[in-house]
Amino acid sequence: MHKGRLEAFSDGVIAIIITIMVLEFKVPHGDSLQVLIPIFPTFLTYVLSFVFIGIYWNNHHHLLFAAEHINGKVLWANLYLLFWLSLIPFVTNWMGENNFTQWPVALYGFCLIMNGIAYYILSQILLKQAGKDSKIAKVIGKDKKGIISLVIYLIGILLAFYNPKISLALYFTVAIIWFVPDTRIEKTILKPDNR
Amino acid sequence: MHKGRLEAFSDGVIAIIITIMVLEFKVPHGDSLQVLIPIFPTFLTYVLSFVFIGIYWNNHHHLLFAAEHINGKVLWANLYLLFWLSLIPFVTNWMGENNFTQWPVALYGFCLIMNGIAYYILSQILLKQAGKDSKIAKVIGKDKKGIISLVIYLIGILLAFYNPKISLALYFTVAIIWFVPDTRIEKTILKPDNR
Amino acid sequence: MHKGRLEAFSDGVIAIIITIMVLEFKVPHGDSLQVLIPIFPTFLTYVLSFVFIGIYWNNHHHLLFAAEHINGKVLWANLYLLFWLSLIPFVTNWMGENNFTQWPVALYGFCLIMNGIAYYILSQILLKQAGKDSKIAKVIGKDKKGIISLVIYLIGILLAFYNPKISLALYFTVAIIWFVPDTRIEKTILKPDNR
Amino acid sequence: MHKGRLEAFSDGVIAIIITIMVLEFKVPHGDSLQVLIPIFPTFLTYVLSFVFIGIYWNNHHHLLFAAEHINGKVLWANLYLLFWLSLIPFVTNWMGENNFTQWPVALYGFCLIMNGIAYYILSQILLKQAGKDSKIAKVIGKDKKGIISLVIYLIGILLAFYNPKISLALYFTVAIIWFVPDTRIEKTILKPDNR
Numbered sequence: 001m002h003k004g005r006l007e008a009f010s011d012g013v014i015a016i017i018i019t020i021m022v023l024e025f026k027v028p029h030g031d032s033l034q035v036l037i038p039i040f041p042t043f044l045t046y047v048l049s050f051v052f053i054g055i056y057w058n059n060h061h062h063l064l065f066a067a068e069h070i071n072g073k074v075l076w077a078n079l080y081l082l083f084w085l086s087l088i089p090f091v092t093n094w095m096g097e098n099n100f101t102q103w104p105v106a107l108y109g110f111c112l113i114m115n116g117i118a119y120y121i122l123s124q125i126l127l128k129q130a131g132k133d134s135k136i137a138k139v140i141g142k143d144k145k146g147i148i149s150l151v152i153y154l155i156g157i158l159l160a161f162y163n164p165k166i167s168l169a170l171y172f173t174v175a176i177i178w179f180v181p182d183t184r185i186e187k188t189i190l191k192p193d194n195r
Numbered sequence: 196m197h198k199g200r201l202e203a204f205s206d207g208v209i210a211i212i213i214t215i216m217v218l219e220f221k222v223p224h225g226d227s228l229q230v231l232i233p234i235f236p237t238f239l240t241y242v243l244s245f246v247f248i249g250i251y252w253n254n255h256h257h258l259l260f261a262a263e264h265i266n267g268k269v270l271w272a273n274l275y276l277l278f279w280l281s282l283i284p285f286v287t288n289w290m291g292e293n294n295f296t297q298w299p300v301a302l303y304g305f306c307l308i309m310n311g312i313a314y315y316i317l318s319q320i321l322l323k324q325a326g327k328d329s330k331i332a333k334v335i336g337k338d339k340k341g342i343i344s345l346v347i348y349l350i351g352i353l354l355a356f357y358n359p360k361i362s363l364a365l366y367f368t369v370a371i372i373w374f375v376p377d378t379r380i381e382k383t384i385l386k387p388d389n390r
Numbered sequence: 391m392h393k394g395r396l397e398a399f400s401d402g403v404i405a406i407i408i409t410i411m412v413l414e415f416k417v418p419h420g421d422s423l424q425v426l427i428p429i430f431p432t433f434l435t436y437v438l439s440f441v442f443i444g445i446y447w448n449n450h451h452h453l454l455f456a457a458e459h460i461n462g463k464v465l466w467a468n469l470y471l472l473f474w475l476s477l478i479p480f481v482t483n484w485m486g487e488n489n490f491t492q493w494p495v496a497l498y499g500f501c502l503i504m505n506g507i508a509y510y511i512l513s514q515i516l517l518k519q520a521g522k523d524s525k526i527a528k529v530i531g532k533d534k535k536g537i538i539s540l541v542i543y544l545i546g547i548l549l550a551f552y553n554p555k556i557s558l559a560l561y562f563t564v565a566i567i568w569f570v571p572d573t574r575i576e577k578t579i580l581k582p583d584n585r
Numbered sequence: 586m587h588k589g590r591l592e593a594f595s596d597g598v599i600a601i602i603i604t605i606m607v608l609e610f611k612v613p614h615g616d617s618l619q620v621l622i623p624i625f626p627t628f629l630t631y632v633l634s635f636v637f638i639g640i641y642w643n644n645h646h647h648l649l650f651a652a653e654h655i656n657g658k659v660l661w662a663n664l665y666l667l668f669w670l671s672l673i674p675f676v677t678n679w680m681g682e683n684n685f686t687q688w689p690v691a692l693y694g695f696c697l698i699m700n701g702i703a704y705y706i707l708s709q710i711l712l713k714q715a716g717k718d719s720k721i722a723k724v725i726g727k728d729k730k731g732i733i734s735l736v737i738y739l740i741g742i743l744l745a746f747y748n749p750k751i752s753l754a755l756y757f758t759v760a761i762i763w764f765v766p767d768t769r770i771e772k773t774i775l776k777p778d779n780r
């Protein structure tokens with residue numbers, strides 16, 4: 001139950017974050033297809049950020065599902081992650097409205113990297129509590145994607161000042177890395193006993 | 196519990212989607228009844244979209260209630276459905292602000308069709324997992340409304356360029372199709388054992 | 391569980407409705423106390439509507455707590471109530487921005503009356519299902535406040551064209567009627583067996 | 586279950602409050618780092634208010650976790666707390682947009698003090714119901730931080746007219762007081778039997 005409320009609150013916050021970005025699509029004047037073209041970059045950034053937040057929700061789901069003990073540190077580490085997630089709509093819009101120029105793309109990457117770090121902190125605190133033989137240790141232990149993502153984000157931020165399109169390609173790469181092998185992780189969690 | 200969190204997150208997102216459309220009713224200047232007339236089309240589209248999202252929530256409710264096994268694919272298929280649902284407020288407002296002209300009505304239909312497809316994908320993934328003798332197979336198996344809806348939407352989109360009012364009438368027809376026999380489906384789910 | 395999800399979805403929608411009204415407080419220019427004066431009527435309407443939505447949430451809570459069987463009709467009656475609740479922020483703002491003149495005050499009362507009717511429909515459907523000897527029948531059966539509220543709202547709407555301040559006083563009266571004897575109802579529900 | 590719904594509704598409202606503040610970051614025109622400077626004070630106030638709302642959520646979590654009996658008074662005391670929490674985004678933005686001048690800083694403190702009082706009322710009502718030997722009495726009984734916070738807020742409000750920066754420092758102090766010993770409280774709750 002304790003865990004349940006942490007999950008419910010996180011679900012609420014993430015649900016709002018993933019939805020409020022859509023409020024930024026200002027309905028254009030005019031009723032032709034042409035008027036939609038200027039908001040197309042904003043739409044693309046919406047898709048990208050929707051996927052990122054979706055990935056975080058999925059991972060958070062798996063992580064908390066494996067977690068058994070929750071304490072004050074976990075609550076704050078979770079709030080810290082929610083804080084950085086809550087900034088994604090802002091950096092998303094700044095990037096979309098400026099057609100993917102240097103600083104907005106770099107700041108977007110910075111926000112992603114901070115989310116990655118916050119997620120890492122949360123998982124480490126849960127790991128420390130649960131111990132090395134726990135279910136959660138199995139999930140996190142085998143998982144080097146977190147570190148790889150942070151490195152790719154860092155390269156993406158640096159390259160934003162050279163060519164922001166490469167940065168975007170790198171951010172997309174991270175999304176794909178997380179998207180694809182989700183099923184594998186899940187098998188690790190769900191095989192032995194639970195459900 | 197696993198399923199519970201998927202439901203809770205979906206509830207959160209759908210609750211926000213169904214509510215944020217009301218933020219688009221900009222309070223008009225003036226305090227007479229006349230000032231409400233220009234926002235009346237927006238109000239009508241709000242009602243229509245509220246009903247559509249309500250239908251999806253109801254169906255999602257029945258579908259997930261019958262579901263037993265949830266995995267990563269289901270999470271992503273569910274997020275894909277939520278993505279298309281999240282675009283309904285945008286297409287709703289574009290249609291309302293342009294008094295139901297061709298392109299906005301066609302795009303509205305396109306968004307509905309994409310929602311229908313996303314829902315179909317979700318139900319098929321759940322079906323595949325649960326197997327042919329499952330509770331979920333009974334619900335989906337007898338149900339041809341999904342396919343019929345997609346066909347009607349398609350006709351609606353095409354006719355939008357001829358006469359958008361016919362399209363709207365067709366969209367309303369789909370809403371009524373889903374609205375009416377809801378009780379019948381439910382009986383199928385709830386009769387044998389559960390509750 | 392079935393009931394649980396209906397409650398969770400309603401909680402989500404009501405939570406958003408009760409909160410988005412605060413988005414209408416546009417931060418005024420200037421940093422003196424004087425600049426807050428023009429938004430004071432908006433603040434008062436926020437308080438009034440917050441209380442009304444709070445009352446509906448409390449009543450909804452008690453009603454659903456007593457409810458045992460949920461079906462498609464209940465889902466739709468509940469959505470119908472949520473629809474009218476979702477219009478409260480709009481009528482609240484229209485009333486606040488026009489300093490409580492005739493039409494806005496009348497429309498506010500109309501929205502309240504429609505909410506009252508929707509709530510009545512929901513309770514009747516639940517009553518019909520549960521039967522005359524049910525827990526829910528005891529709660530609703532003794533309760534004439536619903537009808538009294540509707541009558542007061544109606545008088546309020548009519549008097550809005552004579553003197554809107556009397557209407558507001560009447561709306562406040564209804565709020566107080568519901569606010570005060572909440573404890574009594576609750577005792578009726580919670581005495582015998584549950585908890 | 587009764588308690589569960591109170592928690593779920595509160596989670597929904599708090600999740601929205603903590604998230605909508607981010608909607609106030611209007612995306613600036615221009616794509617250089619310089620355009621972010623004017624919104625930096627708004628960002629700082631966002632961080633501060635995020636932390637305060639996070640503290641209230643954590644405390645609410647602990648309080649309700651220890652609570653056993655819920656009645657109508659608790660529902661209203663909880664709504665009263667949610668009401669004052671819902672005003673935090675407004676006072677936050679007013680303060681951020683005026684670069685921390687006297688009245689905005691004082692009103693911010695006033696809102697914090699009202700939240701503190703509302704929380705105190707809620708905890709006292711829960712205490713009265715549960716009795717002196719209850720789990721909740723142990724948590725609240727040892728806890729003098731509530732009173733200390735109110736005193737510091739009061740000093741902060743008064744000093745805002747002399748030097749608003751001292752007020753801000755005092756508000757931060759309260760945040761730190763609550764932030765740090767959270768773990769200690771938690772031990773008191775979670776040691777004996779539950780979980």
